[in-house]
Amino acid sequence: MSTLPSRPAESGFDPARGGTAVLGKSVIVKGQIFGREDLTIDGEVEGTVELQEHRLTVGPNGKVTASVKAREVVALGTIHGNVEARDKVEIRKEAKLVGDIRTARIVIDDGAYFKGNIDIVRAEAPRVASAPKPAVPVAPTGTSPGPGNGGPAK
Amino acid sequence: MSTAASKLQSEPTSRPSNALAEFCSSLEERPGLAILDFAPVNQGTISFVTNYGHKLYAEDFLHQLDQCFGVETLNQLGIEPGPDLLEHHANPLLASRFFASALNFTDESFDGALVWDSLEYLAPPLLEQAVEKLHRILRPGAYLLALFHADSPFDSRAEPAGASSSYRIQDGRTLMMTPRPYREFAQVFNNRMLERMFQDFGSVKFFLTRNNLREVIVRK
Numbered sequence: 001m002s003t004l005p006s007r008p009a010e011s012g013f014d015p016a017r018g019g020t021a022v023l024g025k026s027v028i029v030k031g032q033i034f035g036r037e038d039l040t041i042d043g044e045v046e047g048t049v050e051l052q053e054h055r056l057t058v059g060p061n062g063k064v065t066a067s068v069k070a071r072e073v074v075a076l077g078t079i080h081g082n083v084e085a086r087d088k089v090e091i092r093k094e095a096k097l098v099g100d101i102r103t104a105r106i107v108i109d110d111g112a113y114f115k116g117n118i119d120i121v122r123a124e125a126p127r128v129a130s131a132p133k134p135a136v137p138v139a140p141t142g143t144s145p146g147p148g149n150g151g152p153a154k
Numbered sequence: 155m156s157t158a159a160s161k162l163q164s165e166p167t168s169r170p171s172n173a174l175a176e177f178c179s180s181l182e183e184r185p186g187l188a189i190l191d192f193a194p195v196n197q198g199t200i201s202f203v204t205n206y207g208h209k210l211y212a213e214d215f216l217h218q219l220d221q222c223f224g225v226e227t228l229n230q231l232g233i234e235p236g237p238d239l240l241e242h243h244a245n246p247l248l249a250s251r252f253f254a255s256a257l258n259f260t261d262e263s264f265d266g267a268l269v270w271d272s273l274e275y276l277a278p279p280l281l282e283q284a285v286e287k288l289h290r291i292l293r294p295g296a297y298l299l300a301l302f303h304a305d306s307p308f309d310s311r312a313e314p315a316g317a318s319s320s321y322r323i324q325d326g327r328t329l330m331m332t333p334r335p336y337r338e339f340a341q342v343f344n345n346r347m348l349e350r351m352f353q354d355f356g357s358v359k360f361f362l363t364r365n366n367l368r369e370v371i372v373r374k
Contacts, residue, residue: 091195106200106204107197108195108196108197108200110196110197110332112195113194113195113214113217114195114212114214115195115212115213115214115218116211116212117188117209117210117211118200118204118209118210118211118212119209120204122207
């Protein structure tokens with residue numbers, strides 16, 4: 001067996017690691033895009049884009065008129081449509097996004113344009129394996145903190 | 155104007171706001187509220203509102219006003235802009251185009267609205283429609299925060315007419331203001347005019363601030 005460290009191909013594209021696909025600025029796609037790798041769109045897309053575990057980047061020339069689902073969405077161009085990103089949405093300066101956003105975290109630069117609803121979905125705390133129930137019910141000792149009780153982070 | 159002076163004028167400034175404090179106290183009542191923000195989208199207000207577990211709808215009201223009543227749009231529609239763009243606020247066709255994109259929500263969609271100083275830039279026919287729509291889209295008990303510049307042009311403390319700012323929440327008691335390009339007020343209001351404007355709402359509360367920016371909390 002070779003002891004040499006494995007290298008990505010000369011082109012820099014390493015399919016084993018999952019590369020980044022690119023739709024260049026002269027490319028127009030109408031329809032559905034599903035992917036299992038990161039995707040950069042610098043052209044025009046109309047339809048739906050779904051990259052469940054990966055990142056979608058809409059480049060400065062990109063125009064996406066579609067509902068988008070991805071792990072992470074970075075907008076430098078234009079998106080018209082609802083965006084659902086499990087981890088994060090970034091809307092950079094000069095970007096334009098019209099649609100509703102549902103994500104865990106959002107970063108918006110000053111100068112970006114956004115019109116729509118922002119719904120931050122808090123990641124649920126990992127569930128602890130259910131403890132054995134006591135034979136005798138235990139009286140509550142206090143109120144548990146509900147969502148929003150803590151107020152905004154300072 | 156020197157570069158240093160123009161740079162100074164474009165720097166954001168902060169100020170305490172009792173009206174904002176009252177508005178924010180309403181956010182603590184329960185999670186899951188829907189809040190409408192008329193300012194250009196910004197991280198400060200988003201983080202503040204969503205950290206309570208609420209949803210924020212970003213509207214950028216003045217951007218939409220410019221889209222519908224700006225010189226470029228008027229030219230595209232074959233309408234002579236003329237010297238006073240505010241005159242076009244009385245045009246029913248333009249008004250219906252405007253409200254097709256702005257404040258186009260179902261009844262009782264929101265529990266709060268951060269209107270800031272946007273209403274000062276609407277001429278009467280458009281203003282009345284906007285306030286009527288705000289009344290319609292807010293739920294009973296909802297809070298609305300609006301700002302109005304002083305009506306006394308002789309008061310040296312008053313901010314000059316057209317000294318427009320973009321507003322965001324810095325914290326629950328502090329506003330951050332970033333100067334915007336000059337924009338002409340459609341009209342300047344006194345308290346009586348404001349009471350009349352919000353007469354369909356349940357209550358109107360005024361806070362007069364040091365720089366004569368009148369803060370108003372309206373409750374439906």
